[in-house]
Amino acid sequence: MKFARIIWANLLRKRVRLLLTIGSFAIALLLFAFLAVVGDAFSRGADVAGADRLITINRTSIINLIPLSYRDKIQRVPGVTYVTHNNWFGGTYIEEKNFFPQFVIDPENQRQVFPELLVPDDQWSAFLKDRQGAVVGAKTAQRFHWKIGDRIPITTTLYGVSGAWEFNLDGIYHGKRPQDDETQFWFQWDYFEERVPQAVKGQIGWYVLRVQNPDDAPRVAKAIDEEFANSPNETKTETESTFAANWVKQFGNIKFLIISIGTVVFFTLLLVTGNTMAISVRERTSELAVFKAIGYSDRSVLFFVLAESLAIALIGGGIGLILARILIPILADLLNGLLPSIILSPGMLLFGLGVAILTGILSGLLPGLGAMRLRVVNALRRV
Amino acid sequence: MVKVDGSGGQSSLIQVRDLDKTYRRGGEVIDVLQGLNLDVEAGEFVAFMGPSGSGKSTLLNLLGGLDVPTRGHITVAGDEITHMSGGKLTEWRARHVGFIFQMYNLIPVLTAFQNVELPLLLTKLSKAERRSHVETALGVVGLTDRMHHFPRQLSGGQEQRVTIARAIVSDPTFLLCDEPTGDLDRKSADDVMAIIEELVGKHHKTVLMVTHDPLVAARASSILHLEKGVLVEGKHTSQATLAGGAA
Numbered sequence: 001m002k003f004a005r006i007i008w009a010n011l012l013r014k015r016v017r018l019l020l021t022i023g024s025f026a027i028a029l030l031l032f033a034f035l036a037v038v039g040d041a042f043s044r045g046a047d048v049a050g051a052d053r054l055i056t057i058n059r060t061s062i063i064n065l066i067p068l069s070y071r072d073k074i075q076r077v078p079g080v081t082y083v084t085h086n087n088w089f090g091g092t093y094i095e096e097k098n099f100f101p102q103f104v105i106d107p108e109n110q111r112q113v114f115p116e117l118l119v120p121d122d123q124w125s126a127f128l129k130d131r132q133g134a135v136v137g138a139k140t141a142q143r144f145h146w147k148i149g150d151r152i153p154i155t156t157t158l159y160g161v162s163g164a165w166e167f168n169l170d171g172i173y174h175g176k177r178p179q180d181d182e183t184q185f186w187f188q189w190d191y192f193e194e195r196v197p198q199a200v201k202g203q204i205g206w207y208v209l210r211v212q213n214p215d216d217a218p219r220v221a222k223a224i225d226e227e228f229a230n231s232p233n234e235t236k237t238e239t240e241s242t243f244a245a246n247w248v249k250q251f252g253n254i255k256f257l258i259i260s261i262g263t264v265v266f267f268t269l270l271l272v273t274g275n276t277m278a279i280s281v282r283e284r285t286s287e288l289a290v291f292k293a294i295g296y297s298d299r300s301v302l303f304f305v306l307a308e309s310l311a312i313a314l315i316g317g318g319i320g321l322i323l324a325r326i327l328i329p330i331l332a333d334l335l336n337g338l339l340p341s342i343i344l345s346p347g348m349l350l351f352g353l354g355v356a357i358l359t360g361i362l363s364g365l366l367p368g369l370g371a372m373r374l375r376v377v378n379a380l381r382r383v
Numbered sequence: 384m385v386k387v388d389g390s391g392g393q394s395s396l397i398q399v400r401d402l403d404k405t406y407r408r409g410g411e412v413i414d415v416l417q418g419l420n421l422d423v424e425a426g427e428f429v430a431f432m433g434p435s436g437s438g439k440s441t442l443l444n445l446l447g448g449l450d451v452p453t454r455g456h457i458t459v460a461g462d463e464i465t466h467m468s469g470g471k472l473t474e475w476r477a478r479h480v481g482f483i484f485q486m487y488n489l490i491p492v493l494t495a496f497q498n499v500e501l502p503l504l505l506t507k508l509s510k511a512e513r514r515s516h517v518e519t520a521l522g523v524v525g526l527t528d529r530m531h532h533f534p535r536q537l538s539g540g541q542e543q544r545v546t547i548a549r550a551i552v553s554d555p556t557f558l559l560c561d562e563p564t565g566d567l568d569r570k571s572a573d574d575v576m577a578i579i580e581e582l583v584g585k586h587h588k589t590v591l592m593v594t595h596d597p598l599v600a601a602r603a604s605s606i607l608h609l610e611k612g613v614l615v616e617g618k619h620t621s622q623a624t625l626a627g628g629a630a
Binding site (some may be wrong): 002003005006009010012013249286287290291292293294295296297298376377380 | 444447449450469470473474476477478482484486488490491492493497501502503504510547
């Protein structure tokens, strides 16, 4: 493009200012990417939730247990295909900082209820035969360099059992989709039941069930909760996505917080770049007048200003997003287990690029319109 | 011949009729040009003189389509420019007018070559054709050896020569020079004027120039004075006489 040289030459006119503006863009886009992935991680539960999965918890609170005996009654509710149950174990591996989610599972229906989490058949068979067996997500296995056959001690303070619980790693699962959580650690209900005090025996944390038809979910949920109404342990059944959304709400309105910070970042960036472009245009008033005098149209002048601000936005935004690509996996490793997996998806990168382009155009628009409306005679007089 | 009484015929390259230009400053109305007439034939070299604020630059801006008159008509090579829209006027300027400013007004971040090439970027010429035109224009002003220098690496006289090259590169119908030597020493001013004379004499360009300097004005074929908003023909004094008088 024959005008590229002019645009480039103008961009490089004040190199320190250019670097600082590009730097602002890069940092803002990096921050934007961090906010986006954290926001996404918090809302992931709702996004990855199976449309045909329901969660049944104790109506009082999820920390209150419910009887295992409910399982058969739930299974009998018309429309329910599979039922499994989980307990939260809340342990750590060797040190407090080595936290990751551990669940007591019912192996019988685990794979039917969570078909997106894949365990090789031979490993699953070994797990079923091993009372102290465990299956772990690929990310956690990678984090601690675990391999099949390893002996893994986990300590918890939740169930009044002193000392470490020892497990044999029999399997490693992978998610079908990139967003599937690969950080969980599963072990057998029977081993748990055997070791916990009498008061906890026969008590599970929550049920997870699949229904034949997702459209039938509200009816099934209602039927389950009615079944246990007026019992000592009333239940609350909801779709997995509602459950996940309510879970996130416990942390506060994360989405609002992220949108607020993102908006502040966006407007700050707009002001910084807009100010840079305004100064740049003001410094070049007489030059722009010369362009107009020798035959460049008002639209050409607007184009030059917009092209400059867009170039700054694309270079700065691009650097910020490349940095995000490098740094977010590092952050994901540091946060392992604290949040669901943090992923910078191509969609987020494109959205970030869109934000950069929009900021570039908006920040150049006002100075550009000013340059466009410049009267040559007045501008030349300012020399 | 240059005429200021409105008696010129249709053959004039530039024809100005009953031109008024009024400015408002605060509540005050200032009549800069009043019923001005002018006829300039192709290939003429006209100098406009007059005291500061007499309207010389205003007239030049009107002739160059940079400003619009309050009343009257300007016709250049058959194009009536006073009623053109802003966009049309911009296109017209690109085709017909070459500007030479007192302060050179080169783009500091572009080389001499790139500055001269600017008007050609608006044309459909190929890169090779543009290069050829730019080299020719820089050749006319004797700066082919400085084409890759930036303005800051050139002297004032050289910068003004680059401005002249930029003004002539697209072969415009006429050149407008606003105090072209106003910021130069005598030697550089002589060099610049020699180039302008060559453009008129050898390349048959039409040049309209505003100047305060009688020595510079003396090199034009006609001198017109702006007095109270109208043009009057000045007495043409030879350069030798002026130089002698100055000495």
